Amino acid sequence: MGVNTSGMFWRTLIRPILFRLPTEPVHHWSMSAFHASMFPPLSTVTRAISRVANPELRTRLWDIEFENPVGLAAGFDKQARWFNSLGNLGFSHIEVGTITAQAQAGNQQPRLFRLPADQALINRMGFNNPGADAVASQLQRQTICTLVGINIGKTKVVELAEATDDYLYSFRTLFPFARYFTVNVSSPNTPGLRSLQSREPLVELLDAIQRSNRELAAAQNTLPRPILLKIAPDLDDDQLADIASIVLETAINGLIATNTTISRVGLATPQSTIATIGDGGLSGKPLTGRSREVVGFLFRETEGRVPIVGAGGIMNGEDAWQMIRHGASMVQVYTGFIYGGPMFVKKINKHLVRRLHESGMARISDAVGTAFAG
Secondary structure, three states: HHHHHHHHHHHHHHHHHHHHOOOHHHHHHHHHHHHHHEEEEEEHHHHHOOOOOOOOOEEOOOOOOEOOOOOEEOOOOOOOOHHHHHHHOOOOEEEEEEOOOOEOOOOOOEEEEEEEEHEEEEOOOOEEOOOOOHHHHHHOOOOOOOOEEEEEEOOOOOOHHHHHHHHHHHHHHHHHHHHHHHHHHOOOOOOOOOHHHHHHHHHHHHHHHHHHHHHHHOOOOOOOOOEEEEEEOOOOHHEEEEEHHHHHHHHHEEEEEEEOOOOOOOOOOOOHHHHHHHHOOEEEHHHHHHHHHHHHHHHHHHOOOOOOOEEEEOOOOOHHHHHOOOEEEEEOHHHHHHHHHHOOHHHHHHHHHHHHHHOOOOHHHHOHHHHOOO
């Protein structure tokens, strides 16, 4: 089945059925069914038809070789159960989590809402996950067959003054299993979390993680893990400039821009529906322009010295290409994958190859930041 045929099948038959069902339960049901089906030879076939095996797409960051520049953002595999199966769909990496030191149920359901008119989602999940110890035990029992990053956040009941110790517990517990870590200080669904994006608490947190990173690497005779910081799209230019200087000061390895937004500006969905849904982070197409702006600002502010993973509003291959041109070394998708279906990553990668050829470039890294060339 070709990409176009499978895409039409998803849009006209499968997605309309799934979108009539409650959002969070259908996510768990469909992923559990998909995960259960991923046994040889079906997993091999799925991987073969989903991949775009092209050396032009290979991306090397932090001494890690990524097969292509498209990963799955945190929030999809919150409990680190499905990453191997998801890896068969063409992603170069799967970011699991957000994981917190303590287990937590998250916010009251319903807490995940579709906005089809905007190709968007609103979620207020609240970092629902089994906790760092349970995830570590689960990962210990598995063979990790795909490239896994781990996104860590603050436990809701932990006071902000104790946030650093809380993050450090998750980091130390999960260190053996992650190829890289993302420090999430930007979810709008944990009270007070975004205040950790301010200079003093953020420098304290990142410095502490970097110290622990070096100590663990030395003790386990391995390399330190790349540390990425995930930020919100709702920061103004002064705050973004401060983030850029903090990243350079603490020598962390990269940024993910951006998380979900609390803005509701310009939505096609009726305001009465938005009011009924209530609080939560908005993701998807309404975030496309703002996320690209943030990536571009940070790329210029850091003079391209800090790799940026572009996330937020990547709904097709051209969105990914423009994100890369504005300074992203890689991209991550989430809402676009939900709306686009199983062949979404393949379509993006095929589009990126086509754009590289049109531009006369040899590899993805050649395109990074070219929107500002000259």
